Amino acid sequence: MPRPTPRAAVLAIDAYVPGKSGAPGAGKIFKLSANETPLGPSPAAIEAARNLAPEAALYPEGSSSALRAAIGARFSLDPARIICGAGSDNILELLAVAYVGPGDEGVYSQYGFLEYKIVILAAGGTPVVAPEENYTASVDALLAKVTPRTKIVFLANPNNPTGTYLPASEVSRLARALPPQVLLVLDAAYAEYVTAGDYEAGAALVDAHENVVMTRTFSKIFGLAGLRLGWGYGPAHVIDALNRIRSPFNVSSVASAAGVAALGDRAHLQAAVAHNAAWLPWLAGEISALGYEVLPSVGNFLSLRFADAETSAAADGFLAARGLVLRAIGAYGMPEFLRLTVGTEEANRLVVAALKDFSQGARA
Numbered sequence: 001m002p003r004p005t006p007r008a009a010v011l012a013i014d015a016y017v018p019g020k021s022g023a024p025g026a027g028k029i030f031k032l033s034a035n036e037t038p039l040g041p042s043p044a045a046i047e048a049a050r051n052l053a054p055e056a057a058l059y060p061e062g063s064s065s066a067l068r069a070a071i072g073a074r075f076s077l078d079p080a081r082i083i084c085g086a087g088s089d090n091i092l093e094l095l096a097v098a099y100v101g102p103g104d105e106g107v108y109s110q111y112g113f114l115e116y117k118i119v120i121l122a123a124g125g126t127p128v129v130a131p132e133e134n135y136t137a138s139v140d141a142l143l144a145k146v147t148p149r150t151k152i153v154f155l156a157n158p159n160n161p162t163g164t165y166l167p168a169s170e171v172s173r174l175a176r177a178l179p180p181q182v183l184l185v186l187d188a189a190y191a192e193y194v195t196a197g198d199y200e201a202g203a204a205l206v207d208a209h210e211n212v213v214m215t216r217t218f219s220k221i222f223g224l225a226g227l228r229l230g231w232g233y234g235p236a237h238v239i240d241a242l243n244r245i246r247s248p249f250n251v252s253s254v255a256s257a258a259g260v261a262a263l264g265d266r267a268h269l270q271a272a273v274a275h276n277a278a279w280l281p282w283l284a285g286e287i288s289a290l291g292y293e294v295l296p297s298v299g300n301f302l303s304l305r306f307a308d309a310e311t312s313a314a315a316d317g318f319l320a321a322r323g324l325v326l327r328a329i330g331a332y333g334m335p336e337f338l339r340l341t342v343g344t345e346e347a348n349r350l351v352v353a354a355l356k357d358f359s360q361g362a363r364a
């Protein structure tokens, strides 16, 4: 029987597999597999979401104008050049659909966030991978992959799952060297966590170039991953293109209200930054002291290396049996690594203790 057939490009996609969220048989679960914040959402965001629930029968205001105004005020950006979406994934998807088609190429780096490959393929384009150096994106390698067919370059800064970043000077060099018809997407999902002095999320580059867009999210430090809320900031002509193709009500009223409230809660944000600034180096130090290589992360997670893929899988199982759910990143070509989100103090201490036991050959 004939049946409807998706485009060949769609069937070429390996669907994104999220990190595990549970561990059957373990007692208390610590989900450290999706780079969610251990501090949860701001209480003000929870209250705002609750207050909006009775209005759920009504469609949201379609352009997310209140949220765009709040983002604009908070980050000193023009709200007319902001677009909101159901997570920053939604913005990445819109960018690919708007700028990439069959015969076009989209470039990203070797260990870059997996979603780039998916959205390029889904748009009908060809993914092109630039090698990294020391698990860090290389501007020269990205530029070397640019051809007349290149329409878009995606750069996660800092990158997931490596946690590494490029300093502002390098990102600026990339923006200046790209041909003006190639769109550069700076995905700054983890920007708020970065404390390095030479880091910039990308807004200044957006203002300086007609071909640079920055994407951001409420899923990470703002703790609203479940509500699906992200945004992009770009030149007016890019935002115009995205607005033509986004679904008319792509951000729910509950998510918008929670986002506005989250932006207003500076204390909660500062607490999350401080928590990460204390525990990320602690985890890196303790895990390195056990003899594992830890990639130098500036996000709210880190990737640690085992001897080989089998040992990594064994460690994953060992930790999961104790309720410690990490992220296997074989899909990124890093099967000998596990990615660990910075958790609560309790979770962080348990992970280090479990890794110590694992390295000493203990059984879960």
Ligand SMILES: Cc1ncc(COP(=O)(O)O)c(C=O)c1O
Residues within 6 Å of the ligand: 034, 035, 086, 087, 088, 089, 090, 113, 156, 158, 159, 160, 187, 189, 216, 217, 218, 219, 225, 228, 229, 230
């Ligand atoms: C680098 C990067 N970009 C974008 C996203 C997408 O996040 P969201 O769609 O929740 O905003 C993630 C989530 O893991 C990420 O790690």
